Amino acid sequence: MQKQDEKVTVKLENAAIERSKAVDSAVLGKYNLWRRENENVNSDSTVRLMRDQIIMSKVYVSIAKSKNKLDLQQELQIRLKEIQQALGESTADSGLPHSASEKIKEMGKVLSKAREQLFDCKLVTGKLRAMLQTSEEQVRRLKKQSMFLSQLAAKTIPYSIHCLSLRLTIQYYLLPQEKRKFPRSENLENPNLYHYALFSDNVLAASVVVNSTIMNAKVI
Numbered sequence: 001m002q003k004q005d006e007k008v009t010v011k012l013e014n015a016a017i018e019r020s021k022a023v024d025s026a027v028l029g030k031y032n033l034w035r036r037e038n039e040n041v042n043s044d045s046t047v048r049l050m051r052d053q054i055i056m057s058k059v060y061v062s063i064a065k066s067k068n069k070l071d072l073q074q075e076l077q078i079r080l081k082e083i084q085q086a087l088g089e090s091t092a093d094s095g096l097p098h099s100a101s102e103k104i105k106e107m108g109k110v111l112s113k114a115r116e117q118l119f120d121c122k123l124v125t126g127k128l129r130a131m132l133q134t135s136e137e138q139v140r141r142l143k144k145q146s147m148f149l150s151q152l153a154a155k156t157i158p159y160s161i162h163c164l165s166l167r168l169t170i171q172y173y174l175l176p177q178e179k180r181k182f183p184r185s186e187n188l189e190n191p192n193l194y195h196y197a198l199f200s201d202n203v204l205a206a207s208v209v210v211n212s213t214i215m216n217a218k219v220i
Contacts, residue, residue: 046093046100050083053107059127060114072114079107164203209216 057080064073086103090096172180187193196213200206 003095043157044091046096046104047090047197048088050096050100050104053083054080054087055105055128055131057107057114058131059124060111060118062127063118063120063123064114069117072117075110076114079103079110083107083140096175168203 057076058066061073061076064070064076083103086097086100088095182188188195198206198209
């Protein structure tokens with residue numbers, strides 16, 4: 001199992017470094033960490049490469065600090081900040097700035113230097129596992145927070161509208177038979193009119209949409 005982890009780590013580093021050297025500044029999104037993909041507007045291969053570089057640079061920053069390689073640590077931190085700024089909130093290659101490819105190449109050079117001076121497969125694997133565990137804990141914490149906020153929102157809704165859809169259904173069926181008929185029901189099957197179907201479990205929001213549509217519709 002340990003040998004397999006070491007092979008994966010080496011593969012990750014080699015790919016991140018070599019691909020970063022091969023990035024074409026004129027064509028973003030053409031190179032991926034694992035495979036070459038067809039170009040398309042929504043490609044995210046370069047974005048994923050940058051994220052992988054960020055992960056590896058954080059690992060080497062930690063190792064450089066522990067081994068007192070302060071110059072290399074500082075260089076890694078500078079390149080890390082640059083590539084994080086270039087990546088920003090982008091989720092597709094089309095959202096990256098033109099300078100992204102140059103930042104990737106520079107980061108690739110620093111990662112290559114870091115590997116030559118700091119590479120320790122066991123240590124790198126341990127750092128990656130620690131980062132993974134931290135990320136998983138953060139996801140669990142955010143899920144708990146989301147669940148709490150959802151429950152809090154449910155409790156702040158007035159009790160009178162908790163079962164509004166059920167209450168409206170009951171009230172409808174308590175109406176006399178003649179009042180259950182829709183006014184101008186012949187329009188429901190009129191092919192000359194536009195017919196809309198609205199599906200929602202939010203009765204209040206649906207009623208707002210319906211009332212707005214009725215108010216702005218032309219009466220025939």
